[in-house]
Amino acid sequence: MATRQAPFNPVPAMRTYPPVEHPVVAIGPQYLAQYPVELAVSTKLWTLGENDFKVSDINGTLIFHVKSKLLTLHDRRFLKDAAGNTLVNLRQKIMTMHGRWEAFRGKSKKKNDLLFTAKKSKLFQFKTELDVFLGYNKGEVPDFKVKESYSKSSFSILLGDSNTMLAQVHGRHTLAIMPNVDYAFIVALVVVILDAIKYG
Template sequence: MAYTSSSYAQPSHMANPMAMGIVGPKFLAPYPVDLTIVRKLMSLSDGNFGVTDVNGNIMFKVKAKHLSLRDRRVLLDASGIPVLSFQKKLISLHNRWVVFRGDSSDSKDIIFSAKQSSLVQFKTSLDVFLGNNEHGNCDFKVKGSWFDRSCTIYAGDGRTIVAQMHKKHTVQSIALGKDTFAVTVYPNVDYAFIVALVVILHEINEEKNDVE
């Protein structure tokens, strides 16, 4: 179950978003959902990422698939059931990741894809396309500064905010060698979809840092 933040206030410029059951209607809530995404710097058996609600209850885990020719990640629910899987396209100038339903890698099960908005970026910018769309207008945009761990996710118009992410500093996260992100998902926005975007954003920037 997801929980709401009592301090949330919807920005006056934001239109009421349409219900966005992108991964599934069970990941929608009529109120804002506050999540904490923890990336373990050392890969442990329980996954590379853990996602909790404001009460510390596990909602998702993200695990890397080993023995694969491609970079592949799987998002699991609290029961360990695959919700969706991420796969990087082997040949992609813009670092495109494709997301499938469950543990599938079949094109008929594609939910969305995300890629860098441009080859050279000084600020974080991703274009997100639902389904098999790869060349039309994007359905969502991610903008911000990965260096500052601060990003905002917009609907395709680039003005309607659907989620916001920022770095979360805690004594525990520093002591245990963890990267921790606080994410607020706006009402009626699919929070499994938002978690997937944050993970993809992290993977793209980690790869860029490795190259540099």
């Protein structure tokens, strides 16, 4: 008696992204890892109306924290390492139509310490999309792109207009960062992403 075989069920294809060919450094080479880095963002304080949050690794070890200073003309955020040293200060330019952010090294405001700028790709958009320019880039072509997924619960950070994945933000709480990508830079971008979500 012949046995009836179950129909063949194909396995869904895995989506792959081209690996990063060269190290991506915006803040410092000490924040490069040769392996994928996973970080957790604690946004509890954020949802309570403040803008401070912590970033830990998968073991719960504090890696970075973000402090805010909102009683000034420009909203400012400070990315600090676990020891409390200021790595980056981010300033939102409130009089711009595209919601522009500027990130400077340490506590500096000098143009030669500008690390990157980020702004909305379009004035009106249904999904959050940001163009990110390194400090020396004065052109129109962004060095990086941030794109919100269709589910509106995650973001991809891409190299320029390519499909080379640098990092993904899952559910606004988990960061999956590719090897040889400056993870401090990715966390600084998350500050801008969370602001874009909050204020549209």
